[in-house]
Amino acid sequence: MSTAGRAGMLGAMTVQERRAGRVLAVHDGRVLLLRGSDPARPADGDWWFTVGGGCEGDETTAEAARREAFEEAGLVLPADLGPVVLHRVAEFSFEGRDHRQTEDFYLCRVDSDAVVTTGWTALERRSMSEHRWWGVDELERTTEVVHPEQLAALLTTLLRPGPAAEPLNPGAAAEPLSPGSPGRP
Numbered sequence: 001m002s003t004a005g006r007a008g009m010l011g012a013m014t015v016q017e018r019r020a021g022r023v024l025a026v027h028d029g030r031v032l033l034l035r036g037s038d039p040a041r042p043a044d045g046d047w048w049f050t051v052g053g054g055c056e057g058d059e060t061t062a063e064a065a066r067r068e069a070f071e072e073a074g075l076v077l078p079a080d081l082g083p084v085v086l087h088r089v090a091e092f093s094f095e096g097r098d099h100r101q102t103e104d105f106y107l108c109r110v111d112s113d114a115v116v117t118t119g120w121t122a123l124e125r126r127s128m129s130e131h132r133w134w135g136v137d138e139l140e141r142t143t144e145v146v147h148p149e150q151l152a153a154l155l156t157t158l159l160r161p162g163p164a165a166e167p168l169n170p171g172a173a174a175e176p177l178s179p180g181s182p183g184r185p
Helices: 003-009 061-073 122-127 136-141 151-159
Strands: 015-027 030-037 046-054 084-094 097-109 128-135 174-176
Touching: 015 061, 015 151, 030 061, 046 061, 046 097, 046 128, 061 097, 084 151, 122 128, 128 136, 136 151
Parallel strands: 015 097, 084 174
Antiparallel strands: 015 030, 015 046, 030 046, 030 128, 084 097
């Protein structure tokens, strides 16, 4: 589907453009994912997504990823997250607003699987229900909705022994998402 076609799927509302930093937080070969749904459309179901979120002010995507990882999961990440391992554009509706979100993903190995959710905002408490550490094999087998869709393949590449993998950049193509979103406003 063309980008123009995808933009049409978002309806006649004004699309909110936003940049976001997301983290592939990995502990013992497992990635941390959060489960969420759209409180405005509970019948649309839920999905799993990576830690992270929108940039505030003049934050870089790495700064937003670090801040959101702490707020959403209590993760304290290093100042240097390294290179972007995936860049994508996601279009979605959430709480009655249409979004086009440009996302940079960073891989960060963490020393503990402890997760603290006491920093969740009111919106996060309404829209997020749980967290879970997923193995690549579980991601490959699941029938649940996971964003980004290619997460299992990406992790397989990134966690393979040897030289670091080249970052993935699917280019300007937007990934239309199922109802709801891995990135909240």
